Amino acid sequence: MEFKPLEINERLPYLLRRENIARYEGGKVIIGDRRAYPFERLHVTCDSVEQVAEAIRTMVTQGGGSWVAASYALAMLASQERRKPKERLRQILNEATERLKGTRPTSNHLHRLVERALKAGLLALENGEDVEAGILAWLEAKRDDIHIRSARMGQYGADMIPDGAGILTMCFAETAFLLGLVFARDQGKTLRVYVPETRPYLQGARLTAPSIHELGIEAVLITDNMPGYVVSEGKVQVFFTGADLVTLDGHVVNKVGTYQNALVCRQHGVPFFPYCWEPDHKHPGRESIFIEERDPADVRQARGAATTLEEIQAYYPAFDITPPQFVSGVITLHGIISPYDLARYFGEGVIADA
Amino acid sequence: MEFKPLEINERLPYLLRRENIARYEGGKVIIGDRRAYPFERLHVTCDSVEQVAEAIRTMVTQGGGSWVAASYALAMLASQERRKPKERLRQILNEATERLKGTRPTSNHLHRLVERALKAGLLALENGEDVEAGILAWLEAKRDDIHIRSARMGQYGADMIPDGAGILTMCFAETAFLLGLVFARDQGKTLRVYVPETRPYLQGARLTAPSIHELGIEAVLITDNMPGYVVSEGKVQVFFTGADLVTLDGHVVNKVGTYQNALVCRQHGVPFFPYCWEPDHKHPGRESIFIEERDPADVRQARGAATTLEEIQAYYPAFDITPPQFVSGVITLHGIISPYDLARYFGEGVIADA
Numbered sequence: 001m002e003f004k005p006l007e008i009n010e011r012l013p014y015l016l017r018r019e020n021i022a023r024y025e026g027g028k029v030i031i032g033d034r035r036a037y038p039f040e041r042l043h044v045t046c047d048s049v050e051q052v053a054e055a056i057r058t059m060v061t062q063g064g065g066s067w068v069a070a071s072y073a074l075a076m077l078a079s080q081e082r083r084k085p086k087e088r089l090r091q092i093l094n095e096a097t098e099r100l101k102g103t104r105p106t107s108n109h110l111h112r113l114v115e116r117a118l119k120a121g122l123l124a125l126e127n128g129e130d131v132e133a134g135i136l137a138w139l140e141a142k143r144d145d146i147h148i149r150s151a152r153m154g155q156y157g158a159d160m161i162p163d164g165a166g167i168l169t170m171c172f173a174e175t176a177f178l179l180g181l182v183f184a185r186d187q188g189k190t191l192r193v194y195v196p197e198t199r200p201y202l203q204g205a206r207l208t209a210p211s212i213h214e215l216g217i218e219a220v221l222i223t224d225n226m227p228g229y230v231v232s233e234g235k236v237q238v239f240f241t242g243a244d245l246v247t248l249d250g251h252v253v254n255k256v257g258t259y260q261n262a263l264v265c266r267q268h269g270v271p272f273f274p275y276c277w278e279p280d281h282k283h284p285g286r287e288s289i290f291i292e293e294r295d296p297a298d299v300r301q302a303r304g305a306a307t308t309l310e311e312i313q314a315y316y317p318a319f320d321i322t323p324p325q326f327v328s329g330v331i332t333l334h335g336i337i338s339p340y341d342l343a344r345y346f347g348e349g350v351i352a353d354a
Numbered sequence: 355m356e357f358k359p360l361e362i363n364e365r366l367p368y369l370l371r372r373e374n375i376a377r378y379e380g381g382k383v384i385i386g387d388r389r390a391y392p393f394e395r396l397h398v399t400c401d402s403v404e405q406v407a408e409a410i411r412t413m414v415t416q417g418g419g420s421w422v423a424a425s426y427a428l429a430m431l432a433s434q435e436r437r438k439p440k441e442r443l444r445q446i447l448n449e450a451t452e453r454l455k456g457t458r459p460t461s462n463h464l465h466r467l468v469e470r471a472l473k474a475g476l477l478a479l480e481n482g483e484d485v486e487a488g489i490l491a492w493l494e495a496k497r498d499d500i501h502i503r504s505a506r507m508g509q510y511g512a513d514m515i516p517d518g519a520g521i522l523t524m525c526f527a528e529t530a531f532l533l534g535l536v537f538a539r540d541q542g543k544t545l546r547v548y549v550p551e552t553r554p555y556l557q558g559a560r561l562t563a564p565s566i567h568e569l570g571i572e573a574v575l576i577t578d579n580m581p582g583y584v585v586s587e588g589k590v591q592v593f594f595t596g597a598d599l600v601t602l603d604g605h606v607v608n609k610v611g612t613y614q615n616a617l618v619c620r621q622h623g624v625p626f627f628p629y630c631w632e633p634d635h636k637h638p639g640r641e642s643i644f645i646e647e648r649d650p651a652d653v654r655q656a657r658g659a660a661t662t663l664e665e666i667q668a669y670y671p672a673f674d675i676t677p678p679q680f681v682s683g684v685i686t687l688h689g690i691i692s693p694y695d696l697a698r699y700f701g702e703g704v705i706a707d708a
């Protein structure tokens with residue numbers, strides 16, 4: 001099936017629609033505020049690169065929203081500084097790119113895409129064309145491309161869902177996963193998705209469950225200690241997540257909790273399919289993975305309410321690593337590939353750049 | 355090693371000391387309020403059976419505190435009604451016992467012990483002795499006995515802890531487990547206990563972590579999606595929990611999350627030891643286990659703060675079942691018994707009644 005980008009956008013829930021992730025309007029960057037969702041549907045309006053950088057740093061947006069906001073910020077800057085001499089404008093854009101990359105020091109994804117936005121702008125500058133327009137043209141084409149490719153991946157995922165399936169997920173697996181649910185429903189299948197709340201930041205409770213519910217698909221919120229019981233009761237037939245990174249040898253790095261859920265699924269014969277465009281060539285194996293530790297204070301609270309005493313020590317590893325023996329297949333741009341065969345499919349270098 | 359009950363009491367943290375669980379003072383029952391802990395150290399003072407029953411029902415106390423509060427309530431009632439004719443007093447005490455049992459319809463433990471308190475009172479009544487004093491004498495002897503037996507179980511547990519161990523637990527495993535930590539420390543071992551917060555009621559964060567910290571033992575709070583990562587990193591050498599119930603064939607029923615943690619531990623060669631006085635003869639196997647489902651609204655909040663929209667469906671199974679192949683041994687009154695051999699050790703009927 002072929003999709004048009006705008007048709008895909010209309011199938012998505014509020015949170016993932018292009019206009020709500022981030023948009024460029026009246027010379028300002030308007031970013032959907034994921035911190036307020038689902039309780040409020042707010043946007044943050046930025047008229048400087050610094051404001052956009054701060055919005056990204058403070059988690060106004062995250063995941064697939066960061067590079068969009070950052071790229072719009074470069075377009076806005078190009079417009080604001082359009083009267084500057086060419087060499088000066090080049091320098092300004094380069095500095096802004098570094099500032100925007102610094103908001104997520106370890107996100108290759110953000111770094112690669114904001115550099116592509118810069119490249120589009122500098123090419124326009126070189127050719128004596130409008131820099132703002134050059135960046136925007138690249139950006140909208142890229143957003144189209146991402147939606148079309150996500151829809152293709154969603155179709156692969158939908159085919160892995162049996163009719164009447166219970167589905168387990170973790171954290172917020174975004175567009176391809178949600179499209180997979182929509183397409184499975186289009187195929188006439190009934191579904192129920194068990195959504196662990198994903199402490200401490202509660203992306204499952206705040207983002208995933210409301211988004212699935214908005215699509216008219218049954219979402220059942222559970223706490224992070226319940227997947228083992230739910231799966232052991234036979235309520236789950238397939239486990240899907242996103243992946244922050246997949247190594248060339250098939251290790252899946254994703255939100256902490258993914259690994260223990262994958263263990264539970266293996267024990268009960270439930271397949272696990274992470275969505276990931278392609279493996280990361282910078283990581284041949286797990287040895288080079290650095291698991292980010294976040295502020296332990298986040299573990300001592302839930303939605304701002306203290307859960308224990310301030311003097312209690314806490315530990316907040318943000319991600320974990322699921323080895324390939326627990327992965328049934330990685331849902332990539334090129335189909336569902338065995339975690340053991342990724343290097344052969346993707347060994348020649350970066351194919352997609354999103 | 356032999357212990358005197360009062361020495362044991364002094365080794366315990368605030369929450370588990372006899373006077374803070376519940377006491378009988380000036381003709382009133384004073385119950386430690388576990389809902390307020392650790393943020394406040396409050397007590398609820400009751401001067402009627404109805405007030406004590408409501409305190410138990412509304413979770414002022416729980417676990418090993420319920421039967422103590424209920425038994426003191428019977429002693430208080432016997433004193434209040436001491437001028438009533440013998441037959442009328444017997445009837446009043448019987449009715450009160452039923453009311454107190456009704457606060458936890460599925461707790462065999464509470465039912466058995468409050469019936470023992472009633473029996474002690476009725477025996478005194480039969481013999482023309484003071485009923486209040488009869489119940490109190492039984493109750494204090496029982497509390498002594500529980501502390502002495504818990505200390506013995508704690509010694510078995512302490513011997514399973516290697517020096518420098520990382521320990522995983524779940525929920526609030528109470529006296530025997532905490533004494534096990536104290537004794538291991540007495541043996542000169544250094545310990546660190548990883549405490550999952552135990553959503554949605556957060557007993558790990560609120561009760562377990564502060565209690566271990568108060569004992570001067572290192573407690574590290576994590577969220578319920580982190581044990582898999584923590585264990586996979588080699589940080590854990592032994593996993594201890596309490597158990598709400600162990601079947602005669604070695605299935606362990608405990609707070610939801612225990613099962614998935616046991617799976618993780620098995621995968622990484624970490625032994626799992628639940629503390630349980632003895633198996634439950636009413637349950638030869640898992641078939642007769644009914645897993646209580648609690649109010650789904652509890653899953654949509656954390657410490658009173660909403661985590662998702664009200665219209666999102668949720669599911670709250672309170673317990674799970676860990677099969678014997680994941681259990682390294684059950685720490686019982688008679689030592690650490692293989693889950694496969696419980697029926698032989700305990701097959702003749704109830705040995706202890708607490």
